Amino acid sequence: MPPRVPLSVPLRLLQRLGVFVASVVVASLLVFLVASALPGNVAQVVLGVQATPEAVARLEQEFGLDRPWPVRYGAWFAGLLRFDLGRSYLTGQPVLDQVLPRLGVTSWLVGLAMVLALLVAVPLGMWAAVRRRHADGFLASALSQVGLAVPSFWLGILASLVFAVQLGWFPANGYVPLSAGFGPWARHLVLPVVALSAVQSAVLARYVRSATVEVLHEDYYRTARAGGWRTVQALLRHGLRNMSLSVVTVVGLQLATLLAGAIIIESVFALPGLGRLLLDAVAQRDLMVVQGVVLLLVVAVLAINALVDMSYALLDPRLRIERGQVR
Amino acid sequence: MTPLLQVSDLRVSFGRPRREVLHGISFSIAPGQRVGLIGESGSGKSVTALAVLGLLSETAAVTGSIRLAVPDGDGPTGRQLEVTTATEKQLAALRGDAYSMIFQEPMTALDPTMKVGRQVGELLGLHGHRIPGGSRSRVLEMLREVDLPEVGRIADSYPHQLSGGQRQRVLIAMALVNDPVLTICDEPTTALDVTAQAKVLQVLDRHFTQRSAATLFITHDLAVLAGVVDVAMVMLEGHVVEAGPIREVLADPWHPYTKGLVATSRLELARPGERLPTVADHFDRSIPVQGLREVPVSWEHRARVPGRPGGGA
Numbered sequence: 001m002p003p004r005v006p007l008s009v010p011l012r013l014l015q016r017l018g019v020f021v022a023s024v025v026v027a028s029l030l031v032f033l034v035a036s037a038l039p040g041n042v043a044q045v046v047l048g049v050q051a052t053p054e055a056v057a058r059l060e061q062e063f064g065l066d067r068p069w070p071v072r073y074g075a076w077f078a079g080l081l082r083f084d085l086g087r088s089y090l091t092g093q094p095v096l097d098q099v100l101p102r103l104g105v106t107s108w109l110v111g112l113a114m115v116l117a118l119l120v121a122v123p124l125g126m127w128a129a130v131r132r133r134h135a136d137g138f139l140a141s142a143l144s145q146v147g148l149a150v151p152s153f154w155l156g157i158l159a160s161l162v163f164a165v166q167l168g169w170f171p172a173n174g175y176v177p178l179s180a181g182f183g184p185w186a187r188h189l190v191l192p193v194v195a196l197s198a199v200q201s202a203v204l205a206r207y208v209r210s211a212t213v214e215v216l217h218e219d220y221y222r223t224a225r226a227g228g229w230r231t232v233q234a235l236l237r238h239g240l241r242n243m244s245l246s247v248v249t250v251v252g253l254q255l256a257t258l259l260a261g262a263i264i265i266e267s268v269f270a271l272p273g274l275g276r277l278l279l280d281a282v283a284q285r286d287l288m289v290v291q292g293v294v295l296l297l298v299v300a301v302l303a304i305n306a307l308v309d310m311s312y313a314l315l316d317p318r319l320r321i322e323r324g325q326v327r
Numbered sequence: 328m329t330p331l332l333q334v335s336d337l338r339v340s341f342g343r344p345r346r347e348v349l350h351g352i353s354f355s356i357a358p359g360q361r362v363g364l365i366g367e368s369g370s371g372k373s374v375t376a377l378a379v380l381g382l383l384s385e386t387a388a389v390t391g392s393i394r395l396a397v398p399d400g401d402g403p404t405g406r407q408l409e410v411t412t413a414t415e416k417q418l419a420a421l422r423g424d425a426y427s428m429i430f431q432e433p434m435t436a437l438d439p440t441m442k443v444g445r446q447v448g449e450l451l452g453l454h455g456h457r458i459p460g461g462s463r464s465r466v467l468e469m470l471r472e473v474d475l476p477e478v479g480r481i482a483d484s485y486p487h488q489l490s491g492g493q494r495q496r497v498l499i500a501m502a503l504v505n506d507p508v509l510t511i512c513d514e515p516t517t518a519l520d521v522t523a524q525a526k527v528l529q530v531l532d533r534h535f536t537q538r539s540a541a542t543l544f545i546t547h548d549l550a551v552l553a554g555v556v557d558v559a560m561v562m563l564e565g566h567v568v569e570a571g572p573i574r575e576v577l578a579d580p581w582h583p584y585t586k587g588l589v590a591t592s593r594l595e596l597a598r599p600g601e602r603l604p605t606v607a608d609h610f611d612r613s614i615p616v617q618g619l620r621e622v623p624v625s626w627e628h629r630a631r632v633p634g635r636p637g638g639g640a
Binding site (some may be wrong): 041133146216219220222223224226227228229231237238241242315316317318 | 366380382384386415419420422423424427428430433435436437438440441449450452454485487498501502583590
């Protein structure tokens with residue numbers, strides 16, 4: 001077997017990009033097949049239960065649903081290449097026009113929840129690790145354990161009842177775009193973001209804790225302590241970057257569960273995001289919208305994980321191969 | 328003169344139920360004194376070293392006393408810090424500054440994500456040392472002092488780009504950059520090949536001589552010790568069993584265990600075809616080990632376990 005020559009950084013990025021594109025193509029086919037396998041059809045929904053089979057068949061033909069699936073997939077995929085997600089069967093509007101205004105809501109929700117989860121989980125996990133032989137560190141571990149067991153929709157409903165209905169601190173539901181002012185926008189997002197990030201914080205804190213415990217046993221951490229850095233200083237200065245490798249991987253993987261959670265939280269708080277659009281489209285068997293939204297979510301997850309992969313070389317110098325370097 | 332380090336009746340135990348691994352050892356190190364600590368794996372050498380700088384894990388229970396002299400910029404202040412009761416902040420101020428440590432395993436002892444020049448340089452700022460000409464020039468000077476080639480390139484390298492011997496010399500540069508009064512060397516040459524070993528020993532010896540700095544040099548290799556230290560202690564199963572000037576200990580070992588160590592290190596006496604000597608030829612492990620109460624502060628006189636005849640087990 002010829003020796004594997006390690007690729008240079010640009011080549012590796014290019015290779016990773018290739019993997020990403022291939023995954024998107026495969027994902028589009030899977031999304032299409034799953035959507036097509038949904039029982040029921042849109043023509044029936046449009047015409048109602050009393051419609052004659054002939055009328056339903058005629059409408060199906062009009063929508064192009066009578067063609068074999070490879071043909072339908074081909075037409076849809078050709079559209080994707082031009083950033084055209086097709087038209088809704090129900091409204092006749094381009095799917096993209098329905099998706100774009102809702103993208104902002106979901107992006108804010110998921111992005112802020114991830115940031116909040118990191119802000120909570122990194123200190124909490126590090127604390128739990130450093131103080132693991134003391135009561136407070138044990139408490140931090142227990143807290144993240146409990147957080148794992150709480151479903152986000154239940155937390156959302158509870159938070160809504162207490163902080164919106166009882167105390168009236170925040171609106172119970174709805175959404176105001178950022179363009180309408182920061183205050184109202186933020187007030188509408190507080191409860192959904194907190195509810196969504198709670199579980200994520202708990203999961204992440206457990207990874208941060210074990211990554212930190214690992215660093216505490218590393219020789220370079222001992223070297224840093226022997227050089228005069230105090231426990232937490234040594235961890236932040238020499239541990240954080242080493243830990244970030246495993247934490248970043250988990251964050252990438254968590255994004256998928258976060259998107260799934262967002263769909264539910266959007267329903268609980270009546271946020272006009274992609275999740276609501278998707279649930280409505282599924283109920284109405286508007287497959288073109290379903291396919292469009294799901295594909296978008298899949299691409300987002302794949303893109304984030306591709307970025308995670310590419311960030312490794314940035315975080316860990318051992319993965320870089322500089323030009324002209326001889327070992 | 329106040330000793331730099333004064334250890335009395337130091338006992339360390341781990342685990343539950345408590346298992347004692349150091350059974351009350353006592354010794355002291357004066358400024359500029361070079362002390363060797365010999366013993367096999369598990370004899371308690373590294374535990375002693377880590378205890379001195381308060382670097383043992385939280386699970387260790389330490390009793391007895393460890394006192395470090397607290398110098399300021401100009402020299403000794405007469406103040407002492409009791410390590411066993413000191414705060415992390417007090418200890419951190421001494422570690423890497425007046426007291427430093429070099430470890431056994433150079434391959435994993437450097438942060439893999441940071442350039443080595445920065446790892447050396449940050450210790451200057453940490454202890455508040457202002458360097459005329461900037462810390463970069465001091466880092467390069469230090470790397471030159473440990474005989475590294477092309478210091479500019481090395482300073483800008485990550486640890487994985489350097490060899491084991493180079494990494495150990497970077498770690499030595501880190502330990503010596505703030506001009507410590509005492510450096511603990513915990514088997515600094517064990518993981519290195521013979522050429523790299525010689526280089527490291529030469530660098531350390533030169534530094535201690537130039538700065539008249541003290542060292543506690545830990546090893547299981549007698550040949551290494553003879554060239555570096557003035558006096559030595561022999562450790563066995565958590566006891567100090569013999570101590571004195573290194574030449575005398577090597578030329579005329581008293582304790583059966585030391586006799587065994589010396590015999591096994593003199594391979595030139597072995598004849599081809601003959602079985603090599605082992606420590607067990609001289610020393611019966613079934614006899615419980617008894618330790619010295621105290622190593623004399625002066626180190627001038629040899630100390631041995633009382634009631635034990637000089638020869639035979």
